[in-house]
Amino acid sequence: MSASFAGRGMFKNKTKVDLELQQLLDREPEQPYRSVLDLMVAWSIIGMFIIATSVVIYLLEPILMPVTLAIVVGMVLGRAADQLSRFGLPPGAGGLFLGLIFAVGLFLLTNALIEPVSNLFAAAPAMVEHSVERVMPFLNRFEWARHVIAGADEKAISDLAMANAGAVLGALAAGLTPALIQALIFLAALGLFLLGRTHLRKTIIMALVTRERRLTAIRIMNATENAVGFYFSTASLIYLALGTITGLIAFVGGLSVAPLWGVFAFISSFIPYLGVTAMTIALMSAGLMTHDSVLLALAPAAGFFLLHLVMENLVTPAILGRRLEINPFLIFIAIIFWTWMWGAVGAMLAMPLSLIAMTIFNEVRSHPPERQLPG
Template sequence: METARHIAERKRKRRVDKEIALASSSTGAIPKRNGIEPAVALSTVGLFIIASSAAVYSMEAILMPITLAIVVGIVLGRAADELERFGLPPIFGGLLLAFLFVFGLSSLVNALLGPITDVAREAPRLAEGVMDRILPFIERFTWLRMALIRNADQNALADTLVKNAGPVLGTVAAGLTPALVQTLIFLAALILFLLGRLQLRCTIILAFARREHRLNAIRIMNATEDALAQYFSTASLIYLALGVMTMVIALVGGLTMAPLWGLFAFVSSFIPYLGVTFMTLSLLVGGLMTHDTLLLGIAPAVAFFLVHLLMENLVVPAILGHRFEVNPFLIFVAIIFWTWMWGAVGALLALPLSLIAMTIFDQVREAPPDRQLPE
């Protein structure tokens, strides 16, 4: 009887195995991961990305100043930690650095506001002067002459815009109120972030239950703060040297307000690609307005472009090394994406946000297993 019972049990197990195999074969050969089909998983991820992008775009007025405050606060907070060696508590050091940052930012805006207003006031006359210097050179080439003829309607449109400058200035003035509100949000978020940075850090760490996860959170936050602080401190010194060189180029090139040209170069260098393009075009326009000779007019722009090219391709990689090397195509896509999302501030935040994402990815990815030599 004992043997018969075992035989019956084996038969029952074979029957159950056959039913399971038949059920699995009837569902098809569609691979699944964590119970979700790959197509459904990809669709879910795609919808999440689209919804997140829409939320970021629609909440620009709030998210943009807060994100900028967090990035600036991380850098200033790490600098405040360094000031603790001199006996200054991190809270007071952070507030002192925040005050210095706000004072420097307001001084920068005041320094640039006057020249920008003068240029805007004299824009039609300056544009006519530049065209008078460029037209004799353009008429030497047939294809450029034909392009000007085709764009005659666009020139008429530009004249219309100049005549209707009043409504345009009214539109610009209407946009100053949101900018003022965002500035206040940025300042308040920066101060509050510096005051509660350590408490916020502890809250994030204690949100994880397991000790291993808490250690990972500490490692990721330390790596992110180190990356941002090291990049901004080193890049600031490099771009400060570039600003001094630009000031010398402006002095030698006969341009007025040479210190402001250096300040423009320093600030614009923090925006990859777009900054150097804007600065080169500005120097080109300034040189053409200053000199009657074409070669002398383009000389400051060419000199700045060559100096910037030399520093970006030799000095920056030699000092920063391979730690901050990000694929240029990814940086370009990030700049386009964040510029579309948040305008000029988005372009400024594109590289820091890319560094944060790259640092987090490097910290969370699993280390490859050690390879063993064949026996």
């Protein structure tokens, strides 16, 4: 009796196990659906996070933009201050010394550009009117342009151009006060960052728990500062040569205020794609307003474009390409995004921010964190 009872119990347990296995097998077809649903939920959360972050970046532009610019510049100057520490100068004092030199140089450059830029803005309406008068005969050579001009009043076009020029000048004047406030925020943030850079690094490193994470943080910080410092120091020398040659091209081409064109060429070169386009169009417009001959008018713009083409495709890749390789499409997308967010300063920050993101990604990918089993 006991044996038969035990056999029945085993039979019942086996039947129960078989039923549970059958239920698990029946649930297997639902797994792909649930996996896709979980993936959609995860990407939706990521998408909402990206949208919310973009909104915050856009709304906090008056504060985030100068602070971000100060951090990028501070990384470059801080790396240079580390080199000065070999001569017995503390990194904090060396950073402040370099920051003071940078601020004084920026002040002197701004002071030197105020008068020619003010004269340029004052003469902008007359230059626009003169350029319209010069461009109209050139456009009349084309059939499609004649039909367009025939249906429009030349005086109305000139008045519209001058009205828009006035609106542009008004917008620039209205944005002068916020720009000064952001400049003060930038200088204050730069000084404080350089002063507390070493302490900030130690605080971030010691905030991590394990030794492996601390080593990873040190490696990422050093790699990021090295990449940004190498890019700015090398690119500055290349673009300084480009700006000097551009000033000579403007002088030989008969354009007024030739040194100013060199400065604009130096600054615009830090904005990939958009900088060379704007500079070429500006030189072309200035040439058309200066010379009667079309060939002489287009010569400065053509010379600058060929020079920039040689610099960007031969000189820069030969020097920077060995250490810094970034997908041009990603750079283009970054320029569009940061220009939309922060305007011209955002366009200048697109390259260093992309370089920082790429460096962090490469360091994390080449040294993945070790997975520890739960105890």
